[in-house]
Each structure stands twice: as structure tokens, then as C-alpha cells.
Amino acid sequence: MPLENSLKVQRVKMGINQAELGNLVGVSRQTISLIERGDYNPSITLVLKLSKVFDVAVEEIFSYQEDKEDE
Template identity: 65%
Template sequence: MPLYNKLKEYRTVLGINQTEMGKLAGVSRQTISLIERGDYSPSVTLALKLARICQATVEDIFIYEEDTL
């Protein structure tokens, strides 16, 4: 299930680094890095926290695309 995201773009607009984003969201810098690279899908709670920090909706940041057969 491909889950793409624009977290890095939103973080850049806010002018904060991964460490600062992690502190605001209550996770590590490594977790933010994994999410931005698409190697980790956040929980619903974390996705909501990140959206609130970015002043956006979850759908603005995270894009789900179903595999086509």
C-alpha cells in the first residue's frame, strides 16, 4: 500500500528541522526521517499530530494510492 507524503515540504515551509518536528510531535528525528522517506507509515494519532503542527489536514500531507491490478 503506497503511502506518499508531503511532510518535508510542510516542514520546510515552517522553517524547522527534523529534530524540531520530532519534538513537537513527540517522536524522534529518525521517525520523522523514516516518514519523509516513505519507509514508515505513521499511526493515525501521529498523522493527526503532524497535520495539526503543519496547520493542514491529514489528506493534505499524506496521499494513499491503491495498487492497480
């Protein structure tokens, strides 16, 4: 999975659960869970909303890791 994230770390740091984070950015709890597990790559809009909620740069939540096949 080339897109890695520290969403769970950020969320725990903020002291909210998946449902509350979902409400803050307008998605379901299930979608937050999928992103945290790396099973779903969110859209740019959602990434920006998450970065705004945590008040950190996008790069602090999401990082792109080159696949070996891409190199």
C-alpha cells in the same frame, strides 16, 4: 508504497528541521526521517498530531495511492 506524503515540503515551508518537528510531535528525528522517505507509515495518532502542527488537513500531508495489484 501506497501511502505518499509531503511531510518534507510542509516541514521546509514551516522552516523547522527534523529534530524540531520530532520534538513537536513527540517522536525521534529518525522517525521523522523514516516517514519522509516513505519507509514507515505512521499511526493515526501521529498523523493527526502532524496535521495539527502544520495546521493543514491530513489529506494535504498524506495521500493514499492505490497499488496496481489492488486494482
